[in-house]
Amino acid sequence: MAPLGYHTTFPNTNLQKMLHDPTSLHETLKKADTFEIFPYEAYGPQQDIVAENCLGSIKLESICKELHVQKIMGLKEKDNSIADSRGGSTKTLIHWAQNIKNKKFHRWDLGESENKEMYDTKDPPEYPLKAIKVRTKIIYSSDDDMVKDTDIRALAKQMKNATARKVKRAGFKHDDFIDGQFVMEDVYNGIIQDLEHPKPLVIRTKEKKSNSISFSDIPWTALLALAGIVLCIAISLINCCCKKKKKPCTSESQQPNPRVFVRPKRPRV
Structure with missing residues (x-):
């Protein structure tokens, strides 16, 4: 349902501005020791949780409000306790922000140097x-x-x-x-x-199935026999050509011309 994968165009312009720098946002959360949305350690098991504190800092409350975190988690009143509802990893939020910024659906971006060590490329690879x-x-x-x-x-x-x-x-x-x-x-x-009532499985493919037989379908014994036949024919043709070259030829001047009719001379009376 509504998977957040590709983001060539992100419809929420306000949230896009807030997530425009995922690296800085990640560093800010790490400095605040915030690794979880509605972190358990920060508020305790019975502390009221509100959208303003979902990322552990009131400075980041605009992100939580734009994400409708309180509505999604069912926190419609301030007396909801953390024992009844829990959040999620802030790393998921940062990873999503990376994909929005780069307009690709790729793995976690560690930075150019660490990407080379982890993925052997400067950019994180896209999911296949x-x-x-x-x-x-x-x-x-x-x-x-x-x-x-x-x-x-x-x-x-x-x-x-x-x-x-x-x-x-x-x-x-x-x-x-x-x-x-x-x-x-x-x-x-x-x-x-x-x-x-599941429908039958039909794998979609662009390539049409061909009725022609490929070499991989022919047994190796048949291919070997075919190669032998071709070799015999080639040897026969070579021998024939050699024989024709050895046969003496008569010059054109020595051969009578069948097209010339010579009329015999009539004796004089």
Whole structure:
């Protein structure tokens, strides 16, 4: 549901500005000893958690509000305790920001020098989506504020057996996939139906299956016999040519011309 992969165009311009420098943001979080969204150590098990403190600093509250973290986690009142809900790794957020900035779907960016050590390239390698052959259905919305529908379709195209289905309801946002008013009707019922009545597996491929036989399909014994026949024919042709060259030829002047008719001379009376 609405996978955050490719980001050639990021629809949320406000959040894009906040995540424009993933390296600096990561360093800021590390200095604050914040490695988790709603870090447990910072607030304790019964401390109220609000969106303003989700990254351990009130300076970063705008990112949390733009991500609708409180709504997604079901934290609609300030009396929700951390014992009832937990967050996630801040590294996931930074990795996402890297992909948004670079407009690619790649592995974690360690920096140019460390990338060379880890990946043997200065840039982090992109994920090989073409290697994914498992049947996959991607559900997306054209009004998603976190991922563009064109990027979703591009993601599905890279996978050999993936299909993409658009939510028909207008105004369906990213967080509506979790707690939307009509999410059961728009999304979940279709998922249940697909699981209960799966369609036959058909792997999509651009190349048409050819009926021609390749050399790899022919047994090696047959290839060996064929090579012997070709060799015999070649030797016979060479011998024939040599014999023709040795045969003496008569010059054109010595040969009678069959086309010239010589009339016999008549005796004089």
